[in-house]
Amino acid sequence: MYDLNDVNGTVLFEEGDHKFIWLGADPNAKQGVIQTNQFLIIDKGRGILLDPGGIHLFSRVVAAASRYISIEKIDTIFFSHQDPDVSSGIALWLGVTKAKIYVSKLWLRFLPHFGIVDSTRVLGIADTGGSLPFSSGGSLQFIPAHFLHSVGQFNTYDDRAKILFTGDIGASVFPEGSEYLYVDDFSAHVKYIDEFHKRYMASNAAIRKWVSMVEKHKTNILAPQHGALYRGPAVQSFYAWMSQLRCGIDLIDEIYGR
Numbered sequence: 001m002y003d004l005n006d007v008n009g010t011v012l013f014e015e016g017d018h019k020f021i022w023l024g025a026d027p028n029a030k031q032g033v034i035q036t037n038q039f040l041i042i043d044k045g046r047g048i049l050l051d052p053g054g055i056h057l058f059s060r061v062v063a064a065a066s067r068y069i070s071i072e073k074i075d076t077i078f079f080s081h082q083d084p085d086v087s088s089g090i091a092l093w094l095g096v097t098k099a100k101i102y103v104s105k106l107w108l109r110f111l112p113h114f115g116i117v118d119s120t121r122v123l124g125i126a127d128t129g130g131s132l133p134f135s136s137g138g139s140l141q142f143i144p145a146h147f148l149h150s151v152g153q154f155n156t157y158d159d160r161a162k163i164l165f166t167g168d169i170g171a172s173v174f175p176e177g178s179e180y181l182y183v184d185d186f187s188a189h190v191k192y193i194d195e196f197h198k199r200y201m202a203s204n205a206a207i208r209k210w211v212s213m214v215e216k217h218k219t220n221i222l223a224p225q226h227g228a229l230y231r232g233p234a235v236q237s238f239y240a241w242m243s244q245l246r247c248g249i250d251l252i253d254e255i256y257g258r
């Protein structure tokens, strides 16, 4: 179970001057509002935030990140896609950091609707992806995950930490009180992911394309934006489950009610 008072978070990986951190639970999480995870990579004293979240979480995420790094050292912010739970805090983050923001090029013209945004600080990722080198060696790779669920969607792969951040892919929706941080028993976990993936993910063809990309990377932790983190054998079990999933337009008749 998450410790709902654990606002400090957990260091998921640390080696030399490279860390990958889960920024903790939201003690004010309410029923009816999906729980979100935020992640912070610190590499040689420089911070990278992954999906820092919406406006209402801003002060909590600033406080959590400040336990590990001073906020002005955050020079990169990544948005997996355009949803409000990912990116609606954009104007606030641009105000307290000098960071550049990376997001699919499809969303550059839409993000300013979340507030006053200096567009020179928002950089579009091409459909094929890209990477940012770490000062300490290795890189943060932007891996395409289009249509899962957003039409312009990326994962990040930290090739030092071997952690794949997947945005909404792998998201679990827990009933109150049954949360846990790590998926260790995948078959018992399916009930918390099944409904979400069937409706939000666009199609099995999109999933198979994504699996063919991510399975090339050795992944110790698969970290979604919502719910529990997959580790060890649960990563491969999740890929196998996803590969056979019919979802989205595969279920178009069921969704319309025929």
Ligand SMILES: [Fe+2]
Residues within 6 Å of the ligand: 081, 083, 149, 168
């Ligand atoms: Fe989303």
Ligand SMILES: [Fe+2]
Residues within 6 Å of the ligand: 083, 085, 086, 167, 168, 225, 226
């Ligand atoms: Fe999300």
